[in-house]
Amino acid sequence: MNGSKDVQLEGYGDENLDRSLQGPLSLLFVCSALWLVVSSLLGAVAFWQLKFPGLIDFKAGIQTPYVGWFFDFIHQALNYGRAVAATKSVMIYGWLLQGFLGVAIWLTGRLTKKMICKTGNYFLLGAIALWNIGVLVGLMGVFSGEASGFSGFDFPKYAAAILFTAYAFIGLGMGMRFAKKSCSVPTPSEWYLIGAIFWFPWFFGVAYYFVFCKVVFGVMPALVHAWYIGGLEVLVLGSLAISILYYLVPSILGLALNRVHSAKSAFWFFAFLGAWSGVRHLVGGPLPAWMISSSVVAGVLLLIPGTIIANNQMVPLWSNWCKVKSTPVLWYLATGGVSLLVWISLEAMMSLRGVSAALRFSYFEMGVSAVFEYAFLSMVLFGSIYAILPTLTGKELPCCVKCCSKCQFWWGFCGVITFFTGTFFAGTFMGLGINFAPMAFVATTNLASPFFWLSVAGGIMVLLANLIFVKNVVATVLSACCESNKEGCCS
C-alpha cells in the first residue's frame, strides 16, 4: 500500500477550513478545560477525605437553620464515594472525551478537506452545548445520589441519554464528511479516527442497554461494564489519541510517515485485541475463567501493536531531537507516545494472577489510571490543543501562553510521575499487607501512609498544571475574540 504519500501534509495550511471551526471548537476547548479543573478539584476533595474522614461532615458542628441545608448538601454530594464517581466521570466525559471529540472534528476537517456549512456549524455548536449540559446534568445526578455505581459509567440514565444524543449529531457530522470522501486510500490517522467515531456509539449503546434497561441481572451488567470500559479506554480514547499523534507528529516535523506497513497491521491488532481486553479488569472475579484468561492474553498481546505505534511516533521524534527540544507541543506528544506503551505494560502486568493478588484493588489502581488518563491521554490532548488553537484563530499563540505552556508541562510531567510513584509504593505496601492474612486489616492502611503523602504532592502539582492550562486556553480564545472585534468582524 502506498500510504506514505497520503500522509504528506501541508503543515498548518488550510486556513479557511480551520477558521470555519473557530466558534464551535473554541467553545468546546474552553468547556473541556474547565471540566478538567472541576475534575481535579473533585479529586482533591475526595483524596483529602481519605486522611480526614470528617472533612466535610459538618452535621456535628453546624446546626444553623438557614445554612444547615447547604452544608448538608455538601456532605451528601461530596462524600468520598460520590466525589470519586464524579471525578472519574467528569474526567472522562467532560475533559477527555469532549476534548478528543474537538480534536477529531478538527482532524476530520483536515483529512476530508470539507468545510462545514453555516447550518452545520450551528448544529455543531448546539451539539457541543448539549454535550456539556449532559455532563452537568450527570454531575448533578451523581451529587444527588443517582449514580449507577459502575465506575466510569456513573452518570444516571437521563444524562447518558443526553450525551448519546449530543454525540449522535457530532458523530454523524464527522461520518458524513468521511462518507463523501470519494477516492484514495485511508491514512493511519484516518483508520484510528474512523474507528473511534463508530466504536464509541456501539460500545456506549450496548453498555446503556445492559446497565440501565435492567434486562438481565447478576454478573452480566458488571461484565458489560468492564467490556465497555475496555472499549472506551483502548478503542475510543486510545484510538483518538493515536490518530492525532499520527497526524501531528509528522506534520509538525514536516515528514511523511514511513513505517506504514507495520502501522497497518498494528492497527488491526490493536482493534481486535483492544475490543477483547476490557474483561481483564475482572481478573479473579466471579466469571467463567475462559473469558478472563482470553482477555488477559489479549491485553498482553496489545504490547505488540502498542510498541509499533509508540515506535512510529518516537523514531521521527528521536531523530529530530533539536526540533523537539524547541517545540513544547512536541514535548507533550512525545510524553503521550511513551506513556501509551507504559500504560499497556502496566495493565498487562496488573492482569497477571500473581501481581493482581496483591496490587489489584490497591492504591496502585489509581496510579495506573493516572498514567492512562494523564500521562497518555491528557498529555496528547494538551499538545493537540496547543497545536490546534493557533490554526483556529489564524494567529500564533500569545507569548505568555507559550511561556506558560512550558511551565505547565513540567508541573504536569513531574506531578504525574510523583503521583504514580506515591501510589505505586502505597499500593504495593498496602496490597502486600492485605495479602498477608495474619495482619489486622486496619493496620494495613498505616503501611501506605507515608507514600500517600507523596501522591498528594503529585496531585497538587497536577492541579497546578491544570489551572495553568485552563488559563492558557481562555486567554488564547479571549485574545482572538478581542482582536476580531477590533477588526469589526466577530465571526
Place this chain on the structure above:
Amino acid sequence: MNGYGRLFVGILFAFVFSWAALILVPLNQVGNLMPLEDQTSGDLNPPALSGLAKRGSQVYAANGCASCHTQQVRSESGGSDIARQWGARQTVARDYLYHSNPNLGSMRLGPDLANLGVERPDLNVNAGPKKKYDAAGLHQLFYAPRSIKGSSHPSYSFLYEKREIKGANAEVSLILPVGFETEEGKEVVPSEDAKALVAYLLSLNRMYALPEAPVKP
C-alpha cells in the same frame, strides 16, 4: 468497495467479534443460571433478595461504596481473601443472580463485604473472636463512625434524621454510645434509604455451597 468501505467493514467486524464472544455467548451461559436446591435443607441457593434489600443495593451503588469495598471473594490462588475469612469459598456468577448491580467493586480501602451478613473477623485484631453485625451496629457505623474504635469510615449521617422526640422514642431510633449522644429531647432515626442499605448489607451471605464452588471443610 474502496479503501474506506473495507476499513468500515473491518471496524465493524472487530466490534461484532468481541461483542458476540464476550457478551452474547456469556449471556447464554451466565444469563440463564438458576438457583439450586440444597440437598439437605431444601433451601434455594442463592436466596432471593427482599424488595428492601434491592433498594439498598441502589443506595450502596449511588453512594460509591464500591470505590472502597469489593464484593467478590477470590480463590485461594488469587489472593488472601479466604485466608482473611472474607468468605468460605470463591464467589461465582450464580451468587449474584438476583442483583441488578453486583457491586463487585474496584478498590479495597475497606474490607470485602461479600459475606457481611455472617460472622466475620474483627478488623482491629484479625484473629480472636468473630463478630456479627446487626442493624444497630451498622447504623452506628454509618451515622457516627468516630464512635467506633479505630474506625476511619466516612460518615453517612445525611441518611439519618435528627428530630424532636414526640411521645415515646421511635423504636428505630439509634442508640449512640456515651460521648456521641444527641441533645436532650432529640432522637436520630434512619431514613428509608438507610434502612434499605442496612437490610441489603445484612442479606449478603454467600457461605452456602454450590456445585461449581464447593466449600472446603
